[in-house]
Amino acid sequence: MATRRSKKKGGRGRRGANSNMLTLVIIAGAVLVLAALLGSGVLKGRGGARESEPVASFRIADYRRDGSRFASAGNTYVFDGRVENIETIGNSRIVSISIQDNPDERLPLLVPGDVRLRANLTRGDHFIFETTCTTGKAQDGSQVKGVLIVRNAQSK
């Protein structure tokens, strides 16, 4: 289970006092609902993902089918997984992790050489990975779609 954290900001116009009041009430209600949900732990997920806002869950099966759909700008995906394999190519690494309760699946993550992680990745250990799904450009100019790039990782 993964979660997406959005960095987008809310609305901008002002149309009057009534509307401001209504907005405040809605915001307050929303905050209350969110606080209640966080308190109950519903959005935490078993995969160990954390997020600031709830979105549709990240299913590896969906990712295998069409990874680029997860590459919306600004989305961050947090995975709680076990390192199954680390493939070092140049300065970068391809880390394949298994998600809890889904041992037959492997999620490949790119750890670029210029990314400094808080934890030292070791095979067989569990980590929390903060990733973004990105489309890059290959040397021949073609697109390299739906690559999960690790932005940060910490031991669990």
Add this chain to the structure above:
Amino acid sequence: MKTGFVGMFLGALVIGAWSGEAQMPVQSGGTSQGTPQPGGGAALPSSFDASGSAAKPQQNDPTRRGETPPPTLLGMEIPLMDPASDTASYNGGLFDVGNNAAVRARFEKYLQQIPDDSAESKRYRKIIDEILKLTQRGGHDSHYSIGSETLIRVGKALYQANEFPGDGGQSGVLASAMVSALDVQRANLSKAAQNAAIDAEIDKLVRKMDHANTKNAWAARNFEKHKIKFTNDMKDSQHAIAEGTASVAEKKTEKGVNTTAIAAALFEAKVNYQFVLLTIFTQRRFDHVVIGTRVYRHLFKDGDTKLQVKEDSQFGKIFSQGTGMSPTINALDSAASNARREVDQNIQAVHSALACNRLGEATQQLIAAVAIGEYMQSVATFPTEARRRIAQYWTLRKRAYTALNARDYATVEEIASKMKELDTDFDDSLLLSYTTGKKRQSDLAIRNAMKALQAGDEEKFNKFIEEAGTIWPRNPNLDKGADMLNKIDAGDPLKEEFRNLYKLGEFRRIAADRERFKIVNMDPELAKQYEEVITLVMKIDGLLEQLKTVAQQDTTLGPCMAYEKLIEWQKEDNRYTQDKEMMIALKDYESLAHDFVQALRDAEGCEKRGEYGSALSCYYRAQCKYPGSNIAKEGIRRVSDIIVNATYP
């Protein structure tokens, strides 16, 4: 007289009698001048000419080439006849038969005859035995003379025996010869009496002449005193003397003529009688020969027993070869007596051999007995059951020889097996070694022919097939060669069909009908293609069998591995993709390893769309399904490189 000499003599006569004329021995004392045949056995044919007949050993004597002589046919059970060289053996000597078919026919006829045990036959035997007793030396009637009662009894008994059909008229011939000899003797006695009368007359004439001489002498002394008175008396005396002298001379001449006539008649009588004896001898009527020789001494009492045959004649040579002396009546008597004894011994040996189930040896002894003494009592009365057993064995032996000549080795072995059942002592090892060797030679030639066919050498194929057929015409494997030859004739349409199928990649159809398409090997180019097809199909079948085993052993990973192997092989060799069986197997394993296959296909699809993140994930999934997957491993490596080497915002 030595036995070997007697045997040699008898052998020549026997063969002469059976083949229509007397033959000269080509060898004596066991020293062969012709084909070396130990024991007189027939040689197995060592080679055959184009007509299929066995090459004669004389023309193809292996010993002259320094080779080992071929083994003898059927061991020692054919002692007398050697059909390969037309020779017969007897007492260690080999004789040129010239017409061995006649000998065989005679023996077979004898085996089919019913033993002559009739009352009439017994009476005949009794008469002959009585005659033999009468003529025995030292008997109570031994002091008989010409015209004696004994000779008359012998003559009468011979005429009685002559009435028996089995006698063949030989007794009558001998009796007639005796009568003729006696007639001559009587005629000679008459002439001798005439000579005695002549002598008396001569004596009388001489006395008369002596008287006349005395008278004449007296007259001569008184002539001068009484000249005229005695002149006439003198004349009369002288005339009487002259007449007497002439008469004496005349009588002496008459006597001389008579004496010469007596000697001539005696000589002629002897010659005639001896001729009869020799004729009977050649007819193998040895009892009659013995009777005749014993009577001879009493018919001709002058003590001269020399046979009146020329030394350079056949009989003369036969008798003089052994001793270097002139042939005599005694030699003839001895030869006939020995023959009678040996025939009886042979028959005893036959009975002994039959009692021990040694049919080969019994046949050998019976042939010798029949050949020499066909008319002897012991041979003529040989029992029916014993004849039947020997006839059965003889027929088998004859069939074996015929089959051997026809090079039908399977039949020869079958017959040898039957002979072994009949004769416990029959040694079939030589025969079986020979037939086995020939069969192997033929099979080897067929194998070489097949190799030549596979090499596309039609000329060699024909040569080897012909060789195989020559060695063993009834070799069942020859049918294969014949089939191949037929296919050669019908080969062109088949070649065209093969080319089409090969072009279409229908290897399975070719392989399924590989025997029919084998003929295309005659064409070197098609032979390569044929070999390629058969090799490929066999290889695929072998691989599929291995994969099947693996998939059955591990139903989880096995199908994955099988699928991946098939994919790999198809990538290596495009011909695999045309094989129907392989494609069926691929479908089967694809179904069994569905998740693995799907993951790989998804990975490939993602790669094509540039979805490298997804592709890598798919490859990892495939690897999870089948950790040993090379395709997944390769895909991971390839996609990882692309991802790592890309630039990201």
